[in-house]
Amino acid sequence: MGIKDVASARYKWVILLINAFICALAYSGLTTWTMALPSLTETFKISGATASLGSSVFMAGYAVGSFVEAHVAAKKGYRTAGLLGLSFMVIGLFGVTIAPNFALVLLFRFMQGWGILWLVGVNSSVAWFPPAKRGFASGVIGASLTLGIGMGGLVATGLMSIAGTWQGAFRIFAVILLISSILWGILMKTPPKGLYAEDIIDPDISNIKETKKTVNIYKTPAVWLCVAVLFFNAWALIGFNTISSPYILSLGYTEVQAGLVVLFSGLIGVISTVLGGAISDVLVKKGTVPLKARALTQAIPGFGVAAITLFIYPAIAPISFSIALIGSVLVGWGVPVTNATSGALPMDLLNNEEAASKMFGLNILLGLGLGGLIVPYVANLVAENVGYNVAMYILGAGALIGAIVSLILPKFELKD
Numbered sequence: 001m002g003i004k005d006v007a008s009a010r011y012k013w014v015i016l017l018i019n020a021f022i023c024a025l026a027y028s029g030l031t032t033w034t035m036a037l038p039s040l041t042e043t044f045k046i047s048g049a050t051a052s053l054g055s056s057v058f059m060a061g062y063a064v065g066s067f068v069e070a071h072v073a074a075k076k077g078y079r080t081a082g083l084l085g086l087s088f089m090v091i092g093l094f095g096v097t098i099a100p101n102f103a104l105v106l107l108f109r110f111m112q113g114w115g116i117l118w119l120v121g122v123n124s125s126v127a128w129f130p131p132a133k134r135g136f137a138s139g140v141i142g143a144s145l146t147l148g149i150g151m152g153g154l155v156a157t158g159l160m161s162i163a164g165t166w167q168g169a170f171r172i173f174a175v176i177l178l179i180s181s182i183l184w185g186i187l188m189k190t191p192p193k194g195l196y197a198e199d200i201i202d203p204d205i206s207n208i209k210e211t212k213k214t215v216n217i218y219k220t221p222a223v224w225l226c227v228a229v230l231f232f233n234a235w236a237l238i239g240f241n242t243i244s245s246p247y248i249l250s251l252g253y254t255e256v257q258a259g260l261v262v263l264f265s266g267l268i269g270v271i272s273t274v275l276g277g278a279i280s281d282v283l284v285k286k287g288t289v290p291l292k293a294r295a296l297t298q299a300i301p302g303f304g305v306a307a308i309t310l311f312i313y314p315a316i317a318p319i320s321f322s323i324a325l326i327g328s329v330l331v332g333w334g335v336p337v338t339n340a341t342s343g344a345l346p347m348d349l350l351n352n353e354e355a356a357s358k359m360f361g362l363n364i365l366l367g368l369g370l371g372g373l374i375v376p377y378v379a380n381l382v383a384e385n386v387g388y389n390v391a392m393y394i395l396g397a398g399a400l401i402g403a404i405v406s407l408i409l410p411k412f413e414l415k416d
Helices: 003-010 012-027 029-035 037-044 053-076 078-098 102-114 118-126 131-163 166-187 221-250 255-285 290-316 321-334 337-350 353-385 388-412
Strands: none
Touching (some): 012 118, 012 131, 012 166, 029 053, 029 131, 037 102, 037 166, 053 078, 053 102, 053 118, 078 118, 078 166, 118 131, 118 337, 118 353, 131 166, 131 255, 131 337, 221 255, 221 290, 221 321, 221 337, 255 290, 255 337, 290 321, 290 337, 290 388, 337 353, 337 388, 353 388
């Protein structure tokens, strides 16, 4: 590898840093909205349930935008796809502050969700890294999403204290995003072809090359299995986050304690996502086929831990708050592990950058989008009509199915 190639290889850390930062900033828009709900309901004279639709359309924009960005990236590159999404996000943020009615607010929230660059951030980062380091790169981007959720509350509180109104806070946030988006566009670069193959440590996997073969992702069974993995990821984690707080309150714990359960189940994902990717990388370095390494990681320390904890949570949570908190951390630990592996799986499975980008877009659209849309309603419906215990069992069953799907996934690896 020449001096120029070495310099190119080192630039992957710049790519990883700017993607992690922009993804954290973008995803914080989910919780900045939540913090502003009381003021929003007063401004538009709507109920809290109606105001919460802003989070739903935000996730819908996230799902649809990711799918479109996957196809734009395949044709025009990561920078074009990313700037398209970020432009929508900035316009959406400014638009929310001037919308005359709540219907337009929802439209602008949809645009804001479009700008979450998990797909672009993961794919552009992973493409810069060799197979033995893809899990780590994907894990860092996945962890930035969790960090963004936790950061959003602090951002909203700080900006609202400065601006005095939720509109002013959102405008300041939009300006920050605009500046960050411009810097992202300047620094983003497309990875040189074949760069990752030069960095592979294990000689047993040094023959991995990107295939130029055309891949139809819609006719590839493994792609649909990966969609199922992300669906059950959303099913377990978003479902738990939806009912954990009211469940803790139903046990007689305080509102502060209920808030701590949600906080810690989210923040632990910052650690587990990175470690999950690193664990799968260690398996690759030891000679395990990359696809199998990702699948085993997400099945056992990922879905496995979450499934067991969800099944026993109704029995352990009432014992003491400390045990309830530990249980929530274990659920929050287990599911985000699959975020790291889900980001690396498309390239591991297809060995084709263009097809992998489209596959990841499909995963987010149908897996995360559909799961995130359905499970809050199902979890609440079951909890209200049958009880929280049964709701936890249903969420645990989803995590268990995710583990099973992960274990059979390597059997469907594409052979060139």
